[in-house]
Amino acid sequence: MDTGSHLLFGVTLAGMSLAVPAVAAHSELQYAILAATLLGSHAPDFDSVMRLRGPSAYIRNHRGLTHSLPAPLAWAPLLGLPIAWLFGAGAWSGIVILWTLFAVCFHIVLDLFNAYGVQCLRPFTRKWLHLDVLCLFDPYLFAAHGAAALLWLFGYSQAVAVFEFVYAMTAAYLLWRIVVYRNVMAHISAHYKLDRAHITMLPTFFGTAWQFVIDLGDEYMTGYFKHGRVNEVTRLLKAKPESLAEAAKATMIAEGVRAFHHFSERIHVKVQEEVDGYLVTWSDVRFWHHRRLPFTAAVTLDRNLNVLTDQIGWNKKTWQPPFV
Structure with missing residues (x-):
């Protein structure tokens, strides 16, 4: 999720x-745990430092090793022990480490x-x-947790009970979203008589609708599911290795394209011939919106299919x- 929410x-x-x-x-233990949970809630995203090595390195590594199975066991003592010592809560370092782990x-x-x-x-x-x-x-989630934090800040005497209630509701909300997702997936799967493995869905901001991508073999179909109805939007050719244009094949050596294929799942490629060469744009169809494909790897080639430039990233504002 976003940094502010974490x-x-x-x-x-x-x-x-x-x-x-x-x-x-x-009180010293309270301050230590607050510092530990703040840092612990953000620690896995410390891999953002990979941006310094360029967008390709960031795409390859973000939410990778720092989010891996052993990562929490490393982050917890690495952050918890020095924080406990710094706040004079060394006698309760085990508790600080445990809440850092949580x-x-x-996250x-x-x-x-x-x-x-x-x-x-x-x-x-x-x-x-x-x-x-x-x-x-x-x-x-942000509104519920934000309200609980404000009650605590302003000294509400039953703040602990509020936090317990909010986390119970958070667990119930996450389970409910999974149930809704599965129901919508089942509806779309039955509508098109396709296995669920061929379908990818993303929720809209307020969760009232879902946008989907369906793998039809040679092409992808995009659409929305809203108010119990399926609405198709467009179809895009699938980037199949055996049918790639020579210009598209020539871009496979570019670092941005290699990073793109490391991460992306539903891939469309567009080759545009230009005056002095070609522009090849690889797009992840999962992240389509209003007929646009904002997550791309774009490569320019000369007439001899030599890579001139390549770039990867999101062609949209954060908001x-x-x-995603």
């Missing part, structure tokens, strides 16, 4: 830790619910896993859909 969840986790008698009785794990779980996905089962597999049931920013 940090907010770090605050509410710290608030819920007050249910532990030792935490409620010692924060890191919650990874929430990212798993997003369409971008995580490599959370490394080192056993490098496959990108994604449940596709939450946007990058979920307004309902524009799709929210």
Whole structure:
């Protein structure tokens, strides 16, 4: 999810830790846990430093190793121990480490619910896993946790009970979103008489509709599911290795294209002939919106099919859909 949401969840986790008698009785432990859950809630995204090596390196590594299976076990003591010492809570370092672990794990779980996905089962597999049931920013989760944090900030005496209620509702909400996703998926699957493996879905911002991509073999079909109805939007040719144009094949050596194929699943390619060469654009159809394909790897070639430039990334603003 987005950085702001992760940090907010770090605050509410710290608030819920007050249910532990030792935490409620010692202010230094409370401050230590607040610092630990804030950092722990953001720690997996420290891989954003890979942006310094360029967009290709970032695409390859973001939500990879730092979100992997052993990562929480490394982040928890790495952050928890020095924070406990810094705040004079060394005697309760085990508690600080435990709440840091909760924060890191919650971060990874929430990212798993997003369409971008995580490599959370490394080192056993490098496959990108994604449940596709939450946007990058979920307004309902943010509002609920934000309200609980504000009550705590203004000294509400029953804040701990509020935090416990909010986290219980968060778990129920996540389960409900999975149920809704599966019901919509079943409807679309039955409508087109296709196996679910051929269908990818993303929720809209308020969760009232779903956009989908269906793999039809030689092409992809995009559309919306809203109010129980399926609405088709467009069809795009599938980028099949055996039918690629020579210009498209020539771009496979470009770092941006290699990073794109490392991450993307539903791939469309467009080759445009220009005065002095070619422009080849690879797009991930999963992230279509209003007939646009904002996640791309674009490569320019000369007439001899030599790579001149390549770039990969999102051709949209952060606040524009799709929210992944």
